[in-house]
Amino acid sequence: MKRGMAFVALAVLLCMGMAAATASAAVDWKQSQGTEIRFLMNKHPFTTYIEPKVADFEKLTGIKVVIEAFPEDQYRNKRTIELNAGGKVDGYMIMPGQDDLHYWKAGWLQPLDEYIADPKLTDPAWNPKDFFASFAKASSVEGKQIGIVINAETSLLAYRKDLFTKFKQKVPTTMKELEQVAKFFHGKEVDGKKLVGITLRGKGAAATSQWVDFLYTFGGSWTNAQGQSNFSSPENIAAFKFYGDLLRFYGPQGATMLHWAESTSMFMEGKAAMIYDANVFKALYENPKESKVAGKVGYAVIPAGPGGKKLPHVSNWSLSISKTSTPERQKAAWLFVQWATNKENCLGALLAGVPAGRASAWSSKEYKAGDKQPDWTAATMKSFEIGQGQWNPPVINVPEIRDITGQVIVDAIDGKDVVASAKKAAELMDKKMER
Amino acid sequence: MKTIFSAISRFVDRRQSLVFPAPAVIVLFLIVIIPIVFNLYLTFTKWTIGLGQPRFIGFDNFIELFGDERVWNGVKVMVYFSGLSLTLELALGLLIALYFNRAFKGSEIVQAIYIIPFAATPVAVALIWRIMLNPEIGVMNYLLQSVGLPPSLWVSSAAMVIPTLVMVDVWKWTPMITLIVLAGLKSLPHDPYEAARIDGASVLQIFWYITLPLIRPVLIAALMLRSLDNLKEFDIIYTITQGGPGIASETLYLYSYTVGFSFFKAGYGSALMVVVFLIVLVFNVIMNRLRHESQVV
Numbered sequence: 001m002k003r004g005m006a007f008v009a010l011a012v013l014l015c016m017g018m019a020a021a022t023a024s025a026a027v028d029w030k031q032s033q034g035t036e037i038r039f040l041m042n043k044h045p046f047t048t049y050i051e052p053k054v055a056d057f058e059k060l061t062g063i064k065v066v067i068e069a070f071p072e073d074q075y076r077n078k079r080t081i082e083l084n085a086g087g088k089v090d091g092y093m094i095m096p097g098q099d100d101l102h103y104w105k106a107g108w109l110q111p112l113d114e115y116i117a118d119p120k121l122t123d124p125a126w127n128p129k130d131f132f133a134s135f136a137k138a139s140s141v142e143g144k145q146i147g148i149v150i151n152a153e154t155s156l157l158a159y160r161k162d163l164f165t166k167f168k169q170k171v172p173t174t175m176k177e178l179e180q181v182a183k184f185f186h187g188k189e190v191d192g193k194k195l196v197g198i199t200l201r202g203k204g205a206a207a208t209s210q211w212v213d214f215l216y217t218f219g220g221s222w223t224n225a226q227g228q229s230n231f232s233s234p235e236n237i238a239a240f241k242f243y244g245d246l247l248r249f250y251g252p253q254g255a256t257m258l259h260w261a262e263s264t265s266m267f268m269e270g271k272a273a274m275i276y277d278a279n280v281f282k283a284l285y286e287n288p289k290e291s292k293v294a295g296k297v298g299y300a301v302i303p304a305g306p307g308g309k310k311l312p313h314v315s316n317w318s319l320s321i322s323k324t325s326t327p328e329r330q331k332a333a334w335l336f337v338q339w340a341t342n343k344e345n346c347l348g349a350l351l352a353g354v355p356a357g358r359a360s361a362w363s364s365k366e367y368k369a370g371d372k373q374p375d376w377t378a379a380t381m382k383s384f385e386i387g388q389g390q391w392n393p394p395v396i397n398v399p400e401i402r403d404i405t406g407q408v409i410v411d412a413i414d415g416k417d418v419v420a421s422a423k424k425a426a427e428l429m430d431k432k433m434e435r
Numbered sequence: 436m437k438t439i440f441s442a443i444s445r446f447v448d449r450r451q452s453l454v455f456p457a458p459a460v461i462v463l464f465l466i467v468i469i470p471i472v473f474n475l476y477l478t479f480t481k482w483t484i485g486l487g488q489p490r491f492i493g494f495d496n497f498i499e500l501f502g503d504e505r506v507w508n509g510v511k512v513m514v515y516f517s518g519l520s521l522t523l524e525l526a527l528g529l530l531i532a533l534y535f536n537r538a539f540k541g542s543e544i545v546q547a548i549y550i551i552p553f554a555a556t557p558v559a560v561a562l563i564w565r566i567m568l569n570p571e572i573g574v575m576n577y578l579l580q581s582v583g584l585p586p587s588l589w590v591s592s593a594a595m596v597i598p599t600l601v602m603v604d605v606w607k608w609t610p611m612i613t614l615i616v617l618a619g620l621k622s623l624p625h626d627p628y629e630a631a632r633i634d635g636a637s638v639l640q641i642f643w644y645i646t647l648p649l650i651r652p653v654l655i656a657a658l659m660l661r662s663l664d665n666l667k668e669f670d671i672i673y674t675i676t677q678g679g680p681g682i683a684s685e686t687l688y689l690y691s692y693t694v695g696f697s698f699f700k701a702g703y704g705s706a707l708m709v710v711v712f713l714i715v716l717v718f719n720v721i722m723n724r725l726r727h728e729s730q731v732v
Contacts, residue, residue, distance in 0.1 A: 077696065080484060080485055080699065081484070083485065084484055084485050102485060102486070103485070105486060106485040106486055108485070203677075203679055203680070204679060204680075204681060252571055253570050253571065253588055253591065254570045254571075254588045254589075254590075254591020254680070255591075256591065256593075256679065256680035256681060257590060257591040257676070257679055257680050262569065262571075265572065266572075269571075269572060271571065396483070396486065397483065397698060397699075397700075399697045399698050399699075400697075400698040403693070403697075403698075406681075407681060407682070410679075410680060410681040411681070414593070414681075434483070434486075
């Protein structure tokens with residue numbers, strides 16, 4: 001008994017030691033002592049950050065955490081297959097924008113709202129309000145919170161500051177200006193290299209992740225009010241055409257094979273004046289060992305569409321709890337998720353290069369002191385604020401509908417009849433959508 | 436105790452033909468027969484992995500298949516890719532085998548170097564090809580331009596993608612055909628050649644009337660072995676293009692993978708796999724018949 005007391009005292013001390021803010025008497029961190037939980041994770045920088053710290057959590061709670069991490073493609077397959085087989089999975093990483101509806105309908109996602117509302121289970125210092133609203137919404141299905149954001153992303157326009165200054169070009173704020181600037185730079189010779197105006201993803205389904213920002217900004221949408229494919233609407237066709245034309249006239253050759261790796265390496269080779277892709281690729285552009293443009297890149301929010309609208313998407317990795325697990329292990333899993341997403345860990349992860357979903361991490365002194373690209377941070381914050389969490393078609397069979405969409409993007413880049421291609425895709429989409 | 440052992444040993448003695456193959460048969464049953472039967476069952480169901488249980492829908496998957504444009508595209512790409520690559524591999528493999536069949540100085544070293552592509556891991560070499568074929572930063576265009584030729588889009592163009600993939604496949608797999616044919620050439624009898632030379636036949640005549648008919652069963656065997664892999668070529672195509680640009684290099688086999696493991700539609704994906712299987716089966720039955728006929732002659 002005495003030893004037990006000593007343990008509790010030690011735990012409380014540890015709690016306080018980690019940060020004054022989390023020290024709360026209300027949550028008994030030892031309540032699931034002895035439970036073993038298993039988390040499936042993607043080999044992601046967040047996993048790399050959190051894994052060595054798990055021992056602290058185990059000491060704090062007496063819960064044994066088993067983490068199994070796999071490279072992304074295998075991870076997605078393994079997660080689906082294990083959950084389907086009813087294996088012992090208590091929690092996992094998920095990209096809600098990609099899989100939430102499928103996983104929700106399959107009955108694999110445990111709603112977290114009850115845990116968050118329970119003062120016995122959730123420390124008030126964890127403060128759910130500290131997470132950006134766009135991400136909290138992105139990690140929910142039918143009004144239920146199904147995950148807590150651990151990696152927050154959006155897309156930004158990155159441009160060559162040095163070239164823009166040299167050629168006296170303004171950073172585009174509208175889609176029209178974007179086209180003009182791309183046209184201006186396309187074919188210019190700089191340092192013996194021929195520039196392309198802009199590089200974007202063009203590879204079918206993979207391109208939809210960035211194309212969707214153009215879709216929303218042009219006022220288009222995946223589905224109309226009746227829930228049917230909206231691809232034949234004038235706004236959607238305008239978005240397909242604009243994106244396709246940008247790549248066809250001012251983009252790299254063979255654009256229909258550009259995935260993010262090819263597109264970013266064009267930009268890092270100094271062969272493109274602009275790129276529109278995930279904001280986190282800043283880490284690639286600014287790495288002087290890999291990139292020839294490090295230190296020469298500026299960042300901006302997506303340019304406004306014809307109606308003046310700017311609507312980028314936000315996407316995230318979240319930690320979720322498996323509904324197939326037992327209540328006892330789910331409770332322990334929630335303690336783990338809560339601990340992994342507390343203020344210290346979010347800040348620590350951000351400082352380690354994993355963009356956090358908590359506002360307090362970004363506005364902290366520690367982050368600001370080391371911030372070498374304040375324009376990137378400002379543009380990211382703006383994008384988080386205005387961003388839309390729904391970046392995939394609102395269906396269960398996301399990959400299939402993305403594939404159908406990708407074919408129209410490829411046709412637009414190849415200069416084929418976009419109206420006919422979009423109409424065909426709309427019919428196919430209406431036939432294949434599963435909800 | 437002793438009686439049990441002797442009973443067992445008597446049983447084994449009497450039923451050797453049943454007992455000894457049993458472990459292999461059981462393993463085979465578990466890992467080959469059951470999955471195939473389950474796959475056949477799935478073809479008659481609609482099932483998205485994770486969403487409920489397989490639902491029996493009769494022949495609907497096969498009916499859907501006929502109206503699916505990507506299936507026809509897949510068949511077209513398959514015929515184009517396999518037709519071109521198998522023809523080239525067989526022709527080049529035979530020519531090079533004929534060349535290697537004559538003894539010349541250093542032939543062992545040349546042969547050893549020649550089979551390196553065949554020995555290399557497909558995914559690893561395909562990844563290297565993928566980088567080399569990049570139209571902007573790849574070395575292939577650099578080489579073309581350095582000899583004054585215009586750059587190519589290689590796999591980034593819908594028109595060029597299949598010929599380019601065929602080039603990689605031919606580079607990788609021709610050595611296998613050569614090895615098989617070479618073994619066949621070495622085992623040919625000498626008498627017909629001596630007789631032909633005495634009769635004054637030309638080199639071409641000897642090749643056409645003696646070598647080719649004699650080597651035909653071996654050629655067909657090589658073609659069968661190669662076609663088994665080639666008709667369901669996956670690693671090279673998937674690694675280099677994933678079926679792109681668009682669906683320009685998406686073979687039926689690649690499409691069935693996408694349906695099964697990207698769309699998670701197990702029922703429809705299984706039906707597509709069965710179609711691929713039937714195509715490979717029919718092709719090989721025809722080849723096998725040809726082989727038997729040529730052996731009779």
